[in-house]
Amino acid sequence: MIAIQRIWWQRLSFVNLFLWAFRIAVIVVVIWGTAGTLMAGKYQREHWIFFTVFGLAQGGIYALIALGYTMVYGILRMINFAHGEVFMSGAYTAYFAAAALYNSGYLNRHPLISFLILLSIAMSVSMGVAVLLERIAYRPLRYAPRLVPLITAIGASFFLQYTFRGLYGSGFKAYPEFDVLKGDWIIFGVPVLRTQVLVLVASVLMMVGLYTFVMRTKIGTAMRAVSEDMDAAALMGVNVDRVIAITFAVGGAMAGAAGVLYAMVFKQVHFFMGFVPGIKAFTSAVLGGIGNIPGAMLGGMFLGLIESIGPALILDGLGIVAPYQLKDVIAFTMLVMVLIFRPSGILGERLAVKKA
């Protein structure tokens, strides 16, 4: 013990120094910015609450998408780069149902049923896309070197984007609004946008459902078994192909649900809408420890919060003009920093131990 500690400074190479400098710089920027913002007192309590609720709602959506990344990575050790497009496909397809329901007036007469219809359409489309993707593009490459499925996934991602562009057109489509969800609800004396409440509640319900599914059902057990050791699970009589297909299906369904919620918050859909949320959801998955389902949920919430509070809290205090333009910079910086400093995620990781 003593012997090793005596020479720790010898091992401090210039790379380590660089990384320490990077860490310190980030910490200084965060503290400096926060102090500046808080001292300026530009934002009131209501603002912070608004940011928080917004961030949590946004984070719930990220978390739902992140589940797909994390489950697939848990089983196949591959980044399903096209998962953002799975999310887009459901949201975009459900738009046509939403528009039809809206035009017929049904949407506002029976909002709950309409919402469930949209949800089920989006979930089944995303599920179908995810399963097809696995069957056609990923399954033949299951034992290929790691970069091969990643390149395939990148290819599939763009293929899907431009397929939906070709099918549904290249413009933005405005998602119809539910009348019930216009305006605020007062919760604990604070006005909160109704959509955000719905999104938050729906995404938490989904996640609880998924967690129960994975932990309590037979299929869920099989999934966990395959993610522990694919070959051993196969020897124990688990149909690995089927379990992987179901994993993609469940991940896809979650992404589809997230798609509808996202469309309700941002009120528009587009063929490229999957890319940025996809990357952010991946960030969430890594933040929470990839392969770890509760981790993905926490990671999503955390990223949503940081992204929503960060620009005001950190960047504004630094005197940066229009800090909200840099919202995505914060998310991407989180991504890069997690990958550099803690690739096993906040919750730590089961996988890291096994890979060593």
Place this chain on the structure above:
Amino acid sequence: MGASGAQRTPLRQAVQIGLIFGVVGVYLSLVGMVETFHGRAVIAGVISLGQALLLLTGLGAGFVVARRIPKDRPWHSVAYGALAGSLAGLVLFTLPLLGNFVHLRSMFVNASPTLFELLTFGRGLVRGGLLLLVVGAFLGMSSVLILRIPRRILRPVGVGVTTIFLVSLFQEQLEIMLAGPEAIEEIRRFLFDVRGLTIPGASFLLVVTAVGNALWTKYRESIRQRANQLPAAGQKSLRALLLVAGILLVLILPIVTGSFFAQVLVFVGLYTLMGFGLNVDLGFAGLFDLGFVAFFAIGAYTAALLTSQGPLGIAHISFWGAIPIVVLMSLLAGVMLGVPVLGIRGDYLAIATLGFGEIIRLLVLSDFLRPWLGGSQGILEIPKPMIFGFELATPQQIFYVTVIFCVVVAYIAWRLRDSRIGRAWIAIREDEDVAAAMGINLINAKLLAFGIGASFAGVAGAIFASMVGSVFPHSFNLFISINVLALLIVGGLGSLPGVVVGSLALIGLPELLREFSEFRLLVYGAALVAMMLLRPEGLWPEPVRRRELREFEPGVQPVAEEALAGTKGQVEVERL
């Protein structure tokens, strides 16, 4: 599904294949390819590119049937081919049928009356539908039969048909080239109608190329032998002659073909530069940089800041003066962005670099850095390169600049690959841990790869900035990284000629096919998936590797046999 393949009856297979190809046809129609390409005639009044696409789908069904179904009963497979083809036609027919009753277009923008008319041959729903079935069956059947034709006939005809397609695709460019004296005009009029080839022109091309190919196949061996029999000096001069001819061709090409073509070639050149760069990272050292566009951007912005005559310019120096600084800056940027990600491997590295690329783009775009980098308004008034007081302004002149840089960069990449450093990179790509155990300093080797790769892209950026005369953050999005990745994969990862082939195929072709542009990334995506599934080594793998692999095949037999014989003898000795 895959496991039960052995038990599937031919009938089920044929049905399945027919349905799959039918869905492919529906996909091509709904995604808009059929109708868009219908605007391009291959042979005027006979067939359009869109129709050809559908024809190929039908033929494809037959091909797959012929491949899958045992050949012992020849006429059965013809029948199955017909079945698959007509089924594909039937599936395709559901599209106009459905469109007749439902307003499909409110969802699928391409489900237009024109498309339906195209699919039913303009003969109404009933007669057109029947015709579709018949044509499908005919196509499925005929492709099974085509496969029966001996290769020595099939190949020349195939080449001829391909030539017809290519010539019709490049009609516009070829017509520009053929504009001139009356005699050449005559050829042009013989070959081309207003849109598409003329019938006599197409037949002429078919016959000429088919016969030419047949002759070439016949005499190829003897020509090669004669070339090999030449004395060493003669062979050398022959090779030199071919090289000079090649160089001359490259130099003359843009002059003959006009400025549009030259412009396209400049893009090909810029992507080739970037391709060489990413090839150092990904192809040699196995470092997957998905934010590669960042270095292109850094090169472009550095050049812009240094040379711009506008308010944002800081040095007002010339293009040539800026180049060394650009190289240095992008090299430094590569190293700086490389340091933090040194410890990240494989797929995580790709995502981390993607993050870096996006951060840089967003920062450049933001109002925060606007006073220095111009935000979304970019930097303007970037001068063109000058030589001896002469401005290189036309695409042709820029093309020559690009070619010079490409040659230099290709030379550097080639020297590095075959050096001690190149071996170290490839070792890291193959197995990082072992490379370290062999005494390779991973940090230095990786940073060098990042730096050199980045500097190549930086040069491309500088040329780009100078050519366009301005830089905007929007020019530097993720798609450029994806394009470079795609051209590397298609050309063959790690292969230097593959980079050129890849950028010609993926950058050159689509620039020439304007209709293609909206399907460009669709096809790239499909190409990435297809290459990984079917041909992971790329279209043009490293020649060294190819030679080794080929030479190895005959050699393997004796080695294996010897080893086997040795083992056997040994085992017997042991038993005694």
Place this chain on the structure above:
Amino acid sequence: MAILTVQNLTKRFGGLVALNRLSLEVEERAIHSIIGPNGSGKTTFFNCVTGFYKPEEGEIIFQGVPINGLTPDQINRLGIARTYQNIRLFANMTALENVLVGMHPRLKSTWVGAVLNTPYTQEEEKQAVKRAQEILHFVGLKGKGDFLARNLPYGDQRRLEVARALASSPKLLLLDEPMAGMNPRETMEMMSLIRRLRDELGITIILIEHQMRAVMGISERVTVLDYGEKIAEGTPQEIQNNPRVIEAYLGTSKAVADVTR
């Protein structure tokens, strides 16, 4: 004189103690074998010596220099090379290139020299190729330099791993089960190669091996590990008669399989 001295080396993975206060001395120009049942920490020991694992405690001294904390490439430059239990060649490089990679730390030409194709680089490259050919010849792979490593037969791949390790001119060579999966003739050849490495090139060898006949045939000294602890050390004769060793090998069903193999 001891070329490698290990004192109280401890390596843990979570709760598992892979090496427990291991102390060891390897004499210069010795063939020193390390044996023990599967999972007894032999390969972990190699990984610690070559710098892949950072041990929690203990000291590794090579030729009087403490080497723990150094990176694998620094350790290689000091003169320690290794092979792997499951062959880890650079599969898509030729045999010759594999050896040239092994020579990497001994070469000096830089990337600038390579690009400018300086006479120095050319000369060095020529010498390197010549030497690589000699090494291939030494291990019995003459004329197979242009084969891709993955296309070589199994026995040749094992030899190529040795050749690659030799290329860095090591003073200490760590061989991890070089005879695994070999038939008796190949085993004999490998044994004589190992002897020649020591006798002709003067390289000290630490050998992990399961084939007891080979171990007892060529080693001067044998160390026995069990559950990360050293349970015995001595000449082959002493080890064969040591009751603790016999117990370790026959005491568990897993070990029985090793011995009877």
